[in-house]
Amino acid sequence: MNKYKEITEFADRRALFFPTAEIHSALSGFWDFGPMGAALRRKITELWRKEIVKKVDSVEIEGCVILPKQNFEASGHLKNFVDPLVQCKKCHKIFRADKLIETETGKEVPEAAGTKEFDGIIKKNNIKCPACGKELANVKKFNMMIGLSVGPVSKEYNAFLRPETCQNIFTSFQKIYKSSRVSLPLGISQIGKAFRNEISPRQTLVRLRELTQLETEIFFNPKKINEVEEWDRYKNHMLRLKLLKEKDTKSFSCEEAVKKKLVSGKLVAYYLAITQQFFEKCGFSPENFRFRELEDKAKAFYSKETWDFEVKSEVGWLELVANNYRTDYDLSSHQKVSGVDLSVVEDDEKFIPHVWEISMGLDRIFLYVLENSLATRDNKPIFKFPYYLNPLHVVVLPLVRKDGLDKKSREISELLKERFDVKYDEKSSIGKRYVIYDQFGVPLAVTVDYDTMKEDTVTLRDRDTQKQVRIKINKLPEAIEKFFSGEKIEKLGNIIK
Numbered sequence: 001m002n003k004y005k006e007i008t009e010f011a012d013r014r015a016l017f018f019p020t021a022e023i024h025s026a027l028s029g030f031w032d033f034g035p036m037g038a039a040l041r042r043k044i045t046e047l048w049r050k051e052i053v054k055k056v057d058s059v060e061i062e063g064c065v066i067l068p069k070q071n072f073e074a075s076g077h078l079k080n081f082v083d084p085l086v087q088c089k090k091c092h093k094i095f096r097a098d099k100l101i102e103t104e105t106g107k108e109v110p111e112a113a114g115t116k117e118f119d120g121i122i123k124k125n126n127i128k129c130p131a132c133g134k135e136l137a138n139v140k141k142f143n144m145m146i147g148l149s150v151g152p153v154s155k156e157y158n159a160f161l162r163p164e165t166c167q168n169i170f171t172s173f174q175k176i177y178k179s180s181r182v183s184l185p186l187g188i189s190q191i192g193k194a195f196r197n198e199i200s201p202r203q204t205l206v207r208l209r210e211l212t213q214l215e216t217e218i219f220f221n222p223k224k225i226n227e228v229e230e231w232d233r234y235k236n237h238m239l240r241l242k243l244l245k246e247k248d249t250k251s252f253s254c255e256e257a258v259k260k261k262l263v264s265g266k267l268v269a270y271y272l273a274i275t276q277q278f279f280e281k282c283g284f285s286p287e288n289f290r291f292r293e294l295e296d297k298a299k300a301f302y303s304k305e306t307w308d309f310e311v312k313s314e315v316g317w318l319e320l321v322a323n324n325y326r327t328d329y330d331l332s333s334h335q336k337v338s339g340v341d342l343s344v345v346e347d348d349e350k351f352i353p354h355v356w357e358i359s360m361g362l363d364r365i366f367l368y369v370l371e372n373s374l375a376t377r378d379n380k381p382i383f384k385f386p387y388y389l390n391p392l393h394v395v396v397l398p399l400v401r402k403d404g405l406d407k408k409s410r411e412i413s414e415l416l417k418e419r420f421d422v423k424y425d426e427k428s429s430i431g432k433r434y435v436i437y438d439q440f441g442v443p444l445a446v447t448v449d450y451d452t453m454k455e456d457t458v459t460l461r462d463r464d465t466q467k468q469v470r471i472k473i474n475k476l477p478e479a480i481e482k483f484f485s486g487e488k489i490e491k492l493g494n495i496i497k
């Protein structure tokens, strides 16, 4: 069975993630996350805060998901955030023109290509409706934003669900810059929901209608694109780059990337290194990831330079992060439509800052963390998460649910909660509980048995080796710390034969 199928089946069986409002025959492209799924997402988010937000000295904000129409006039989304669609004249089925051409001819056409170009290719290759074989109508552009009419009066769309979280960052930049005692380069981050009216949501969390983004926009003076305070610490960091003109991915140090002019400047190399480091901490291997340089036609409409961070996954190369050099596009266009001056004055110079964007999709990262952590034991899937991402560190299990074993287990669970992520479970047989938590990726199990009641000891079980040691309760927190710093289980107590 392929990993992707295994993950989706496991996810459904153990409620990691499942269709939203499933009991009402859900709309496609919307997913809810169960307790373990939500816990893993929190861990990814915590790591993002630690590895990206803190490292680039970014501030974090929380903005609304509904934004006024004017916002999207300014941002260009009303005009440019469109997908090319083609409809069959006979059966009226609708297809993404770029995807259809790719399936039929094997050729990639950027989704940003013009409708005439699409029509030309469809005609030249004599592409017909894949469903009924009849003729296709002309290609049309469909706006992917979900429109709303806010308030009792409006009959037209006067607002939209934001298609990217960064819009709040651009509109509040001036306020934050002036009020928060910060200077350039200034990072502003936000985690939140974004919405895209996908024609055909597919592959579970790969193409969604409601998604979660972890975005950081860094505002800087374009004249200082080669001034990076931390440069000495990062200049030798090796970046995995898939250049436009090269077939294979190659490693370049940040310094080389700048010298060879592969990137616009030191700031860009530095932010790419920070981004790559985050994924190294997620346990991803360098041979399975790359920054892919995008050609002009494939880039988003606001970007001057784009490096998609991609991983080699079950479903092919999968984009997890768009790294975009948005220049002054956003601030300039918001300034133009709003009439509010969004420039700054630094070193006696007045200018509109440029923006480097690190735009991550939490849902895809979550899915790939599952894929990358999936192992098999006795033909059953088990997850082995890297330390930083473990949703649960320890599970506490009473051998039976009586004679005070359950009460004692709850006490131990409380003791451990101060330092670790812990779950208490008294349901079903001990063997079955071991199997379930092994699958969930919980590295350690504490078992409370009748000896616990006599001598204040418990057993500590290592999920991977399935070895168990007997250990005093008051030594338990320290032993668990040691285990997570790499100590072998047999060094932590008396091994049980």
Ligand SMILES: [Zn+2]
Pocket: 088, 089, 090, 091, 092, 093, 129, 130, 131, 132, 133, 134
């Ligand atoms: Zn048809």
